[in-house]
Amino acid sequence: MLLAGLATLPLAGCDDTGGQAGPPMVVAGGNPERGREAIRQLGCGSCHVIPGISGANSTVGPPLRAVARQAYIGGVVPNLPENLVRWIRDPQAVQPQTAMPDVGATEREARDIAAYLYTLRGGRGLL
Amino acid sequence: MASLLPLALLGLLGCEEGAGSGLPVGGGIGDPARGRLALGQYGCIACHQVPGMTGPEAHVGPSLHDVARRRYVAGVLPNTPENMLSWILRPQEIAPRTAMPDMGVKEQHARDIVAYLYTRS
Amino acid sequence: MRKVAITVVAVLAVEAAVAAAWIYSGFYPIAATQQHLPITYAVIETAYNRSIARYAASVGEPPDLAQPGLLPEGLRHYQDHCAQCHGAPGVAPAPFSLGMTPVPPPIVGIARHRTPAQIFWVIKHGVKMSGMLGWELKLEDAEIWAIVALVTRMPTMTPIAYQEMVRSFGVPPPEAACPTVAAAARSADAVPAAGECL
Numbered sequence: 001m002l003l004a005g006l007a008t009l010p011l012a013g014c015d016d017t018g019g020q021a022g023p024p025m026v027v028a029g030g031n032p033e034r035g036r037e038a039i040r041q042l043g044c045g046s047c048h049v050i051p052g053i054s055g056a057n058s059t060v061g062p063p064l065r066a067v068a069r070q071a072y073i074g075g076v077v078p079n080l081p082e083n084l085v086r087w088i089r090d091p092q093a094v095q096p097q098t099a100m101p102d103v104g105a106t107e108r109e110a111r112d113i114a115a116y117l118y119t120l121r122g123g124r125g126l127l
Numbered sequence: 128m129a130s131l132l133p134l135a136l137l138g139l140l141g142c143e144e145g146a147g148s149g150l151p152v153g154g155g156i157g158d159p160a161r162g163r164l165a166l167g168q169y170g171c172i173a174c175h176q177v178p179g180m181t182g183p184e185a186h187v188g189p190s191l192h193d194v195a196r197r198r199y200v201a202g203v204l205p206n207t208p209e210n211m212l213s214w215i216l217r218p219q220e221i222a223p224r225t226a227m228p229d230m231g232v233k234e235q236h237a238r239d240i241v242a243y244l245y246t247r248s
Numbered sequence: 249m250r251k252v253a254i255t256v257v258a259v260l261a262v263e264a265a266v267a268a269a270w271i272y273s274g275f276y277p278i279a280a281t282q283q284h285l286p287i288t289y290a291v292i293e294t295a296y297n298r299s300i301a302r303y304a305a306s307v308g309e310p311p312d313l314a315q316p317g318l319l320p321e322g323l324r325h326y327q328d329h330c331a332q333c334h335g336a337p338g339v340a341p342a343p344f345s346l347g348m349t350p351v352p353p354p355i356v357g358i359a360r361h362r363t364p365a366q367i368f369w370v371i372k373h374g375v376k377m378s379g380m381l382g383w384e385l386k387l388e389d390a391e392i393w394a395i396v397a398l399v400t401r402m403p404t405m406t407p408i409a410y411q412e413m414v415r416s417f418g419v420p421p422p423e424a425a426c427p428t429v430a431a432a433a434r435s436a437d438a439v440p441a442a443g444e445c446l
Contacts, residue, residue, distance in 0.1 A: 023360070078403055183350075185354075186357065224406070
């Protein structure tokens with residue numbers, strides 16, 4: 001009874017800090033709306049699950065449900081805006097062994113895509 | 128829960144059929160129930176979200192929810208139970224710069240973890 | 249109206265009795281090898297997050313966390329007191345801490361969602377029933393802030409950068425940082441002495 005009542009409280013995630021925390025996850029010059037389009041054009045969804053992109057539900061690469069909260073990019077470098085942009089532009093420069101292909105994104109496309117990906121914050125929903 | 132059971136059975140079936148089904152399968156490599164225990168006792172859930180396990184909403188390592196359907200282990204090796212086993216045992220040998228630490232997992236426990244991951248996801 | 253009140257009281261009393269019987273029976277699984285129910289976990293986690301947010305609000309303004317000297321000092325304390333349970337970028341915690349329930353969170357990502365004041369508060373006061381002790385009587389506030397300075401820097405470090413920093417500051421590695429220790433832990437009979445690299 002008591003538990004059920006408590007459970008209906010908003011299940012505030014770790015995000016509920018009431019203050020500023022962490023490195024700023026803002027991509028200079030990135031536009032999330034253009035990023036969404038670039039993601040479609042470059043076919044990112046043929047390998048990744050990407051919320052908000054229709055048809056992006058492939059499991060070849062890891063799902064991109066919570067990019068804004070990931071600790072690392074490619075498993076090797078900290079998740080920071082410039083690292084993410086570099087990863088999208090030239091994954092092998094970040095992790096030479098990676099299976100992620102260089103999809104030929106321009107600098108601007110990479111910035112826009114990174115800006116879109118940083119809108120994805122995951123969350124496990126209600127249990 | 129109920130929907131996972133047929134999947135788990137499928138996984139076991141697929142193993143007997145051998146390669147060619149496209150999906151790597153874990154049944155036979157270890158004991159999934161022991162694997163669940165090991166995933167908790169080696170602290171895997173501190174960094175990874177693991178299907179069927181209770182823990183923090185971790186984003187340090189990738190979620191392991193659909194790990195059986197991924198094409199690669201750690202983004203570098205084809206996803207097979209054997210490669211996953213090597214990765215858990217010696218991540219730095221496979222990807223020297225990876226942030227995943229060597230957790231000192233004993234081989235039998237790693238086998239059980241692989242079995243759990245491929246039957247539950 | 250009185251009937252309603254009596255009914256409510258009676259129902260509450262029965263619930264309390266059932267709850268007490270359940271607790272006293274010993275059936276509650278206290279084993280650390282057994283997972284919490286998702287609902288139990290969610291309730292405790294919510295209480296934890298809300299409590300930290302509330303009580304950390306009373307922590308004053310942090311000192312300048314970028315001041316020189318703070319990082320080496322924080323690293324020394326971190327390696328001495330924290331890395332054993334929480335690991336570090338690319339470094340596993342010591343084998344003894346693996347298997348705690350709740351599992352000690354990896355610190356690499358903590359500063360992405362906690363403010364410096366919150367990190368300070370948790371280090372200083374600890375967390376009940378979690379294994380996280382309060383360091384209030386063991387470390388000075390300034391020393392805790394030095395640890396906070398390091399922790400807030402961690403989300404920007406590669407594992408290699410962390411190792412290089414440890415080397416360049418001349419800080420001895422925690423036992424779990426010895427690669428041979430993790431390997432030795434695999435065989436049950438070869439457990440290295442604390443603090444020793446094999």
